[in-house]
Amino acid sequence: MENIIVVKDFVKKYGDFTAVDDVSFEVESGSIFAFLGPNGAGKSTTINTLCTILEKTSGTLLIDGKDVSRDKEYVRSIIGVVFQESTLDNKMTVEENLKMHCHFYGLKRSIINERVNFVLDIVDLVNWKKAMVSSLSGGMKRRVEIARSLLHFPKVLFLDEPTTGLDPQTRANIWDYIIKLQKEKNITIFLTTHYMDEAEICDKVAIMDNGKIIAFDSPYALKQRYTKDEAQIASLDELALVDLLKEYNMKFKKNANFYSIEVSEISQLMELINKHTSSIKDIEIKKGTLNDVFLKITGKDMRG
């Protein structure tokens, strides 16, 4: 698969302060990629530089093979951007907001109506075309913004914290649209997020802290590398369980009502369970999460 975004040795300084410190990564065409990191890690700075809003200090940033500093026009024509803060005009209708952007992108008058309907259909808001933006809920406004970012059929969609401040149900709803875009329209999605559950469904995740990428891989691979699953077993015969745990050389801790056991090999745990079946009162297996990965490598919680 071709890499639609290539970033190499990217540095961004604000005066003497280095916000992004020699960062390199690539994003596959058609994938969902997430930048994760605490506040101030450098995520927005990277997105804004890729979107041609900020100038790099040094390094190379390419989108679709074009340099974002040199080929700004081309890059702008193939990216869509949804910023952290809403940039809709509340005093205009949904349709007016979208049409204004069509003019901004230089779309031909003859296709504007069709295009507005097309993008509103993607986010299920065709019936809200004539509504004033001020009358919409937070989640609907986000959907209008996503629709607006798609007006010129971008190849890459940048979403800077697309669901921050929205309730869980609305967040899930927005994600349905994001996944639909990636799957059906083959748009590459590049997002920043603080939410672990959002990062879990991305193809690749980069964890950024203090301007550096400190981990980069699929969520699954990161969890494999940095976390251990934990089994919690409540037993009717604790002495026998402890004997077995020692026999299998497994690390464990006794809690009030159960033993918490570090699982390196699931097959080993299965063997132990088989030998102890009749005495097991309760068992729960906890998988490592991206938050555990984050804690392990940054020492911080994901919310920073």
Ligand SMILES: Nc1ncnc2c1ncn2[C@@H]1O[C@H](COP(=O)(O)OP(=O)(O)OP(=O)(O)O)[C@@H](O)[C@H]1O
């Ligand atoms: N215009 C600016 N001038 C000076 N420093 C800045 C400027 N913009 C950002 N910074 C600093 O650069 C660092 C990275 O900021 P950035 O906004 O890229 O982080 P972020 O990871 O997106 O954080 P958040 O999750 O809060 O959006 C922070 O320390 C921030 O204070």
